[in-house]
Amino acid sequence: MSRTARNATVGIATAVALTFGITACGSSGGDDVAADEKQTITVWAMGAEGEKLTDVAEEYTKANPNITVKVTPVGWDVAHQKLVSAAAAGTLPDVAQMGGSYMGEFAELGVLEPVDTKTFDKKDYFPAGWSQGEVDGQAYGVPWYVDTRVLYYRTDLAEKAGVTEAPSNWKEMQDLATAYQKKAGTKWGLSIQPSGLDTVQNFYSFLYSAGGEIVNDKGEAVIDSPEAVKALEEYGSYFDKGLSNKSVQPGYDVVKDFGNGRVPMFFGGPWHVTLLNEGQPQIKGKWAVANVPADKSSVSMAGGSSLVISKDSEHKAAAKEFIKYLTDTKGQADWYERTKDLPANTAAWASGDLADDTNLQVFKKQMDTAKSSPSLSNWTEITDKVDQAIAKVTQGKASAEDALKTAQSEIEGLVK
Amino acid sequence: MRTMTSRAAESAKAQAGPGASTSPAGGPAGRGGGRKRSMGVQNLAGWLFSTPFLVLFLVFMAFPIIATLVMSFTDFGLRNVTHPLDAEFIGFDNYVKLFGDEKFLKSLFNTAYFVVVGVPLTIGLGLVVAVLLNNGIDRARTFFRVGFYAPVVTTIVAVAVVWRFVLDPSDGLIAGLFSEVGLTAPDFLGSETLAMPSMIAMAVWRNLGTVMVLFIAGLQAIPTEVREAARLDGAGAWQEFKGITVPLLRPTLLYATVITTIGYLNVFEEPFVMTQGGPSDSTLTVSLNMYREGFNFFHMGYASAMAYVLFVVIMGITVLQLRLLKDNTK
Numbered sequence: 159m160s161r162t163a164r165n166a167t168v169g170i171a172t173a174v175a176l177t178f179g180i181t182a183c184g185s186s187g188g189d190d191v192a193a194d195e196k197q198t199i200t201v202w203a204m205g206a207e208g209e210k211l212t213d214v215a216e217e218y219t220k221a222n223p224n225i226t227v228k229v230t231p232v233g234w235d236v237a238h239q240k241l242v243s244a245a246a247a248g249t250l251p252d253v254a255q256m257g258g259s260y261m262g263e264f265a266e267l268g269v270l271e272p273v274d275t276k277t278f279d280k281k282d283y284f285p286a287g288w289s290q291g292e293v294d295g296q297a298y299g300v301p302w303y304v305d306t307r308v309l310y311y312r313t314d315l316a317e318k319a320g321v322t323e324a325p326s327n328w329k330e331m332q333d334l335a336t337a338y339q340k341k342a343g344t345k346w347g348l349s350i351q352p353s354g355l356d357t358v359q360n361f362y363s364f365l366y367s368a369g370g371e372i373v374n375d376k377g378e379a380v381i382d383s384p385e386a387v388k389a390l391e392e393y394g395s396y397f398d399k400g401l402s403n404k405s406v407q408p409g410y411d412v413v414k415d416f417g418n419g420r421v422p423m424f425f426g427g428p429w430h431v432t433l434l435n436e437g438q439p440q441i442k443g444k445w446a447v448a449n450v451p452a453d454k455s456s457v458s459m460a461g462g463s464s465l466v467i468s469k470d471s472e473h474k475a476a477a478k479e480f481i482k483y484l485t486d487t488k489g490q491a492d493w494y495e496r497t498k499d500l501p502a503n504t505a506a507w508a509s510g511d512l513a514d515d516t517n518l519q520v521f522k523k524q525m526d527t528a529k530s531s532p533s534l535s536n537w538t539e540i541t542d543k544v545d546q547a548i549a550k551v552t553q554g555k556a557s558a559e560d561a562l563k564t565a566q567s568e569i570e571g572l573v574k
Numbered sequence: 575m576r577t578m579t580s581r582a583a584e585s586a587k588a589q590a591g592p593g594a595s596t597s598p599a600g601g602p603a604g605r606g607g608g609r610k611r612s613m614g615v616q617n618l619a620g621w622l623f624s625t626p627f628l629v630l631f632l633v634f635m636a637f638p639i640i641a642t643l644v645m646s647f648t649d650f651g652l653r654n655v656t657h658p659l660d661a662e663f664i665g666f667d668n669y670v671k672l673f674g675d676e677k678f679l680k681s682l683f684n685t686a687y688f689v690v691v692g693v694p695l696t697i698g699l700g701l702v703v704a705v706l707l708n709n710g711i712d713r714a715r716t717f718f719r720v721g722f723y724a725p726v727v728t729t730i731v732a733v734a735v736v737w738r739f740v741l742d743p744s745d746g747l748i749a750g751l752f753s754e755v756g757l758t759a760p761d762f763l764g765s766e767t768l769a770m771p772s773m774i775a776m777a778v779w780r781n782l783g784t785v786m787v788l789f790i791a792g793l794q795a796i797p798t799e800v801r802e803a804a805r806l807d808g809a810g811a812w813q814e815f816k817g818i819t820v821p822l823l824r825p826t827l828l829y830a831t832v833i834t835t836i837g838y839l840n841v842f843e844e845p846f847v848m849t850q851g852g853p854s855d856s857t858l859t860v861s862l863n864m865y866r867e868g869f870n871f872f873h874m875g876y877a878s879a880m881a882y883v884l885f886v887v888i889m890g891i892t893v894l895q896l897r898l899l900k901d902n903t904k
Contacts, residue, residue, distance in 0.1 A: 239869060246655045263872075267656045345744070352764075353852045355870075405764020407738055408850045535652055539871040546854075553766070553853055 193475035198226040200251035201480070202241075205234045206429075207255060207303075207463070210496050218483055225476050245269045250468035252477045256299055257463055258290035262533035264466070265293035271467040273297040277478060278485070286460035286530045287502040293533040299464025300485050301502030303493065305427045306458045306528040307363055308520055309451065310434075312422040314444040318342040324448035328367075328392055331423075331451040335401045338422040347401030349412045349424040350393065353549030358541045361548055362459035363425055363450045364389040366529050372544060372569065373532050379573050381544060382559075382566035389453070390558035394551040404552060417441055425450070427461070428521055432498045447520045460528035462502060500525070536572055543568045646878035654874070661875065668879035678880065680855055681863040684770065688859065689838045692774045696834050697827070699778065700785030705819065707786070708793045719790070723783035734847040737776050763849055766856040773844045773857050780844075781837065785830045792826030793819065828899040832892055839888050860884050 191197050203211045208231025215227035230251065232240055238260065244250045245267050256264065264270050275297065280288050283301045291299030311324065311334070319337035335347025350360040358372075365371070370386035373379055380386070396402040413430065415421040417438030426447075435442065450458045465484065467477045483489050490506035493499060500521055501507060512518055531537060547561035556564075646668055648654075648661040672678050707718055725733065740747045741762040749759035762772040796819065804814050820827075842861035845851055851858035851866070860880065868877030 242655060242872075263652055266653055269656065353854070354850050405743060405761045405853070407763060407848065536871065542870070549852065549854055555854060 190475060191473050193479050194224060196224045197473050197476055198228055199253060199471075199473045199476050199480060201227055201229045201253040201255075202232050202251045203229060203255040204232050204237045204257075204463075206497060207499070208232055210493075213496070214484070214489075214493070218480060222479070225480070227480060242267075248470055250470065252468060252471040252473045253480060254466050254468065255302065255463045256466050258461060258530055258533070259537055261291060261299055261464065261466075262293055262535040262537055265296070265298050265533065266535040269469050270298040271469045271471065271474060273300055274478060277482060282505060283502050284460075284504060284525050284528075286525065286528045287462055287464075290460065290462060290530045290533070291464040291466075299466045300481050302463050302465045302485060303490075303497075303499035304460060304462035304502045304525055304528075305429070305500060306460050306521060306524045307359070307425040307427055307450065308458065308524050309448045310416065310424050310426045310430060310445060311448060312338075312416070312419065312441070312445050314441075315342040315344060315419060315422045324446065325451045326448075326456075327452050328364075332392075332395070332401070335396065335423060336399070339401060342419075342422065344422045345415075345420040346403055347423065348396055349406075349415070349421040350396060350402050351406055352397060352402065352404050352552040353545070354406070354408055355545060356541070357545045357548045359459060360425055361389070361393055361544070362529075363457075364393050364453075366457035366459065367450055367455060368392075368453040369455075371529075372540060373534070373573055377532075377573055379566055379569040381547075381569055382562045385454075386562055387558050390548065390551055390562060392453075393548065394558055397552040398554070402552075413437055416445070425458075428498060428500050431517060447517050449520055449524050456524070456527065458524050458528050460525065460530040462500075534573070540569050540572050543572075642878045642881055645875050646882050648875045650875035650878070652872040655872070664875075668876050669883070671876070672879055672883060677855060677858070678860075678863060681858045681860045684856070684858055685839060685841065685860045687770055688774060688777070688841055689835060691771075692777055692838050692841075693831065693834050695774070695778045696781050696785055696838075697831055700782050700830065701789055701823075701827075703782065704786045704789030704793060705815070708790055719786075722786050725780045726783035728780075730843045730847055733776070733780060737772075737848065741772055764853055766853055769849055769853060769857045773841075773848065776844050776848070777838065777841060781834060785834060788826055788830045789823065792823045796822045824899070828896070831899065832895050835891060835895065836888055839884065839891070 201211065201215065202208070208229065212229045212231070215229045219226050237257075241250070241254065241256070241260065241264070245264060250269055273291065278297075278300050280297070284304055286306075287301035287304040288297070291297050291301055309324070309331070315338055316322070316334065319334070319341040321334050321337055325331035325334045331348070338344045339347045351357045365386055368385040368389040370380070370383050370389050372381050372386075397404050412421055412424045412426070413433050414437075416424060416434070417440065431447075434445065449456045465481045467474055467481070471477055484493065485503055487503055487505045487508075490501035490503040491510060491512065494501055494506065494512060500518075501512065507513060507522055512522075531541075534540065543565045547556075547565040550556040550561040551558050645661070647663055647665060649664050649667075650658070650661040654661040703722055707715055707722075738746075743749055743759055743761040743764065746759070748762075752759035760768055762768045800818055800822070801814060804818050809817065840861050841859050842865065845857040845859055845862050846865070849857045851862050861884070864877045864880040864884070867873045867880065
């Protein structure tokens with residue numbers, strides 16, 4: 159089969175699924191099964207979570223013998239497509255893990271059950287975590303874990319470069335990057351993505367800290383604001399000055415280069431702590447995390463995952479019980495122990511490592527101010543325009559102002 | 575392209591070999607007298623045996639192809655995934671929009687670039703390698719054949735790992751060679767001018783084996799008597815190549831050119847794994863563009879229109895190639 163045919167086939171396999179989907183939707187929605195009846199609920203979880211959740215599910219079943227939890231791990235790379243196909247075919251699992259960026263899409267598809275706010279209380283969770291599960295003021299997902307990006311930096315190399323404190327603002331960060339390169343002999347100063355899909359995730363720390371946004375609360379595109387221009391100029395200057403690598407291939411993993419000292423700084427999520435401890439033990443104690451260096455203030459992006467219940471599920475009551483188990487204080491602390499995913503439930507931070515570990519406190523502090531992306535169904539497309547603007551600047555093809563002006567006019571056409 | 579290999583080799587043999595028999599399907603001659611009586615049963619059995627294929631064909635080929643065509647005239651988007659019948663017919667709007675879409679035009683240009691440079695290189699090098707392997711090297715011939723064919727059967731992910739190492743500007747293979755002589759290697763995948771040639775190099779390396787197999791099959795079908803006769807008449811190696819090999823290889827050449835062109839017009843995997851279309855869309859091909867519009871942004875209608883434009887382009891070029899190259903053989 160030629161590639162066109164193959165591409166076409168994939169596309170239309172979706173269409174076929176849709177056709178069957180209509181009938182599936184029509185036939186379901188029967189009587190809901192009560193939580194105390196014997197039943198099996200299906201759960202999809204992505205990546206590492208999918209693997210670890212199996213153990214939790216077993217324990218849950220031991221405590222609640224009438225409910226069998228069947229977990230299917232799904233790879234992140236196929237997660238989106240799989241969820242969309244399942245939504246179309248009406249075969250979504252009872253419970254699914256969903257990234258914040260998916261929420262708008264699936265809410266628009268009308269396949270998610272609204273969150274029962276009597277059971278799950280907004281004020282128990284980080285604001286950014288809760289708002290990720292919200293679309294147009296209606297909550298569809300219960301925050302499961304949160305993440306945010308902070309600055310990872312090599313303390314040993316910083317000492318070599320004559321710097322003893324973590325950079326707290328843009329100037330200090332760039333000075334440190336320069337010093338790393340000049341005095342400590344590192345190949346680069348800071349690792350940020352120059353172009354390609356999701357470059358915007360690196361840019362958020364700059365954009366939000368400068369007080370900029372892509373789309374504001376009123377739903378208007380504001381990416382050409384002076385704050386955004388300033389942020390992109392700062393971002394681009396790292397490439398101009400040779401402090402950051404202009405050519406980073408898709409799938410690049412910074413951890414190795416951080417370990418061998420070629421890259422002394424990068425913006426990373428909580429999972430990088432585990433990756434560094436396990437994969438680069440030779441630099442244990444030679445690195446630290448710091449809050450995102452501030453311009454107006456220190457604001458990072460908020461990410462993470464929520465748990466949603468499918469509208470078609472016949473086991474909503476049991477699904478709710480299971481989600482409650484995963485997101486209450488005890489379940490969240492236990493989940494942290496297993497995965498090092500940061501609890502979305504703030505009460506879980508009151509004890510153990512979560513209360514004492516200084517690295518974790520950096521994350522908690524960042525999380526208090528972190529900003530989540532608006533839940534728009536075409537958010538991927540909107541951020542793609544920002545990705546392109548960033549690429550133009552980092553490749554030296556346009557000024558920050560011109561690139562963002564173009565992005566602004568394109569995004570205006572997308573936010574209606 | 576890869577999946578076509580075995581079939582391609584077969585039909586190349588059939589085309590190239592003057593002695594090769596005609597289609598094995600055969601005529602009705604063999605069935606003779608019992609034909610009338612058993613026709614109903616035979617027909618039934620025939621249909622029964624073809625049912626699995628027919629069902630698969632209808633569901634996974636015919637239906638999608640027609641559905642894509644229908645979708646290309648609608649504004650099929652994300653919300654239509656659950657409510658397909660709500661999609662609105664918008665006539666030729668998608669097609670009109672395509673030709674004002676800078677990104678699409680750029681991807682069309684990139685694809686043309688890929689084909690215009692890639693096809694002659696693949697065919698030319700494939701022919702050279704095939705001729706060398708067929709005549710030149712007596713020892714370790716199998717080893718070299720396998721060597722050139724290996725990339726064809728290697729998964730693209732493994733290929734990407736190897737090529738990233740080769741092209742890495744700071745500690746890759748080429749960078750190492752450059753620094754040996756005191757030069758700095760260019761940043762192949764990060765440069766707008768070099769990214770596409772790098773993709774082409776990769777594709778040529780990957781597809782050379784397919785073409786080579788076709789040519790070797792074609793070369794071996796040339797009767798030795800013809801060559802011996804030419805040599806008796808005093809033809810040198812070049813004359814033999816020009817006067818005997820190339821003309822007798824023409825059907826294979828035509829076939830190889832057509833399938834390579836079709837494959838390259840569809841190029842997707844190389845830019846997908848290596849550059850994601852970057853930097854600045856310099857390696858964005860039509861297929862990759864289509865994939866992104868369809869599956870990243872859910873502009874299904876628009877992506878379907880793109881698929882059909884690509885289909886028309888491929889058909890046009892194929893017909894043209896068949897005309898141009900075939901007439902010469904007569």
